[in-house]
Every structure is written in structure tokens, then in C-alpha cells.
Amino acid sequence: MRENMFIYRDILLNGMVYDKQAYERRKQKLGPDEMRARWREYRRSNSSEDYREKARVRGRKWRKLQLEINPNFKEYQNKQHRDKAKEKRYECIKHYSKGKMNCNCCSEHMYMFLEIDHKNDNGNKHRESIPNMNIYRWLINNNFPEEYQVLCSNCNKGKHFNGGICPHQDSDEGKPGTYA
Numbered sequence: 001m002r003e004n005m006f007i008y009r010d011i012l013l014n015g016m017v018y019d020k021q022a023y024e025r026r027k028q029k030l031g032p033d034e035m036r037a038r039w040r041e042y043r044r045s046n047s048s049e050d051y052r053e054k055a056r057v058r059g060r061k062w063r064k065l066q067l068e069i070n071p072n073f074k075e076y077q078n079k080q081h082r083d084k085a086k087e088k089r090y091e092c093i094k095h096y097s098k099g100k101m102n103c104n105c106c107s108e109h110m111y112m113f114l115e116i117d118h119k120n121d122n123g124n125k126h127r128e129s130i131p132n133m134n135i136y137r138w139l140i141n142n143n144f145p146e147e148y149q150v151l152c153s154n155c156n157k158g159k160h161f162n163g164g165i166c167p168h169q170d171s172d173e174g175k176p177g178t179y180a
């Protein structure tokens with residue numbers, strides 16, 4: 001058991017590895033049809049909710065143990081979470097800007113400035129209703145609901161202060177010197 005954990009740790013530190021030779025030997029012995037059948041069976045038996053729950057429990061246990069024995073695990077885990085979050089943000093901005101990666105109002109294209117905006121409210125109300133889950137994950141899990149758009153942080157703030165419409169779109173308010 002303990003030994004297994006150190007093998008896992010090595011895999012973790014050195015990237016995913018698998019025994020290619022053993023795999024090839026097994027493939028030769030079983031033949032391609034049998035390999036395919038086994039793979040199919042593996043996927044079928046692992047797709048049930050029951051199995052997935054067991055896998056979740058196993059994963060939780062394994063991560064807990066890693067935290068104890070592997071000094072680099074925390075950093076590894078944080079990086080994984082950061083990368084995932086970045087990916088999700090990118091996916092959402094891309095979807096809601098229809099691939100153009102810019103602000104729907106002023107065409108600002110600096111990626112760091114882009115945000116997701118709820119078209120019909122100021123955003124605060126909505127974020128309260130999805131606790132413990134970031135907006136990007138929520139949008140993806142809900143299949144990209146239509147009432148969202150990409151705005152830059154300027155247009156987003158402007159819209160918020162201007163009662164729901166960006167000053168850019170509001171000809172009087174948009175003029176310099178209008179705000180006291």
C-alpha cells in the first residue's frame with residue numbers, strides 16, 4: 001500500500017507515465033478485438049452513478065494522503081485548479097463574444113479587461129444565487145444561457161452606474177464632462 005503511494009507520487013512529479021511495453025505485450029496476447037471489447041466493457045461498467053460515486057470517494061482519500069506524503073502536492077493541486085479556471089474563463093469569453101474576443105459595446109479587445117455581464121441586471125443579484133461556484137463554471141454547466149454578453153470592465157461599470165445602459169450607448173451621457 002505504502003509502496004504504491006510512492007509510485008503514484010513519482011507519476012505525479014514526473015508527469016503521467018504508463019508501462020508501454022506491458023501494454024504492448026497485453027495487446028499481442030489478447031488481439032485487437034479482445035482489447036476493444038475490454039475497453040468497451042470498462043467504459044460501460046464505469047459509467048454508472050454508483051461507480052462514479054465510489055471513484056469520487058477514492059479520489060478524495062487519495063488526495064488526502066498525497067497532502068500528507070507529498071510536499072509538492074498542494075502546489076500541483078493549486079496549479080490544476082488555476083489552469084482549469086483559466087480554461088473555463090476563456091471558453092466563456094469566446095462563446096459570448098462569438099469568437100471575436102472583444103467587448104460587445106466598445107470592442108475593447110484586451111483580454112484581461114473582459115467580463116461576463118448579465119444583460120438584464122447589474123450582476124450582483126445573480127452571483128448571490130450561485131454560491132460556491134464561479135460564474136464561468138455555472139455558465140458552462142448550464143449550457144451557456146442566452147441572456148449574457150461580454151463587456152469590458154469600463155462598459156460594465158458604466159452600465160451599472162448609468163442605470164443599465166453603458167454611457168457609450170447613451171448619447172448625452174457619453175459626452176465628456178457630463179458626469180460632475
Ligand SMILES: [Zn+2]
Pocket residue numbers: 103104105106107108151152153154155156
Ligand atoms: Zn467596452
Ligand SMILES: [Zn+2]
Pocket residue numbers: 105106154155158166167168169
Ligand atoms: Zn460601452
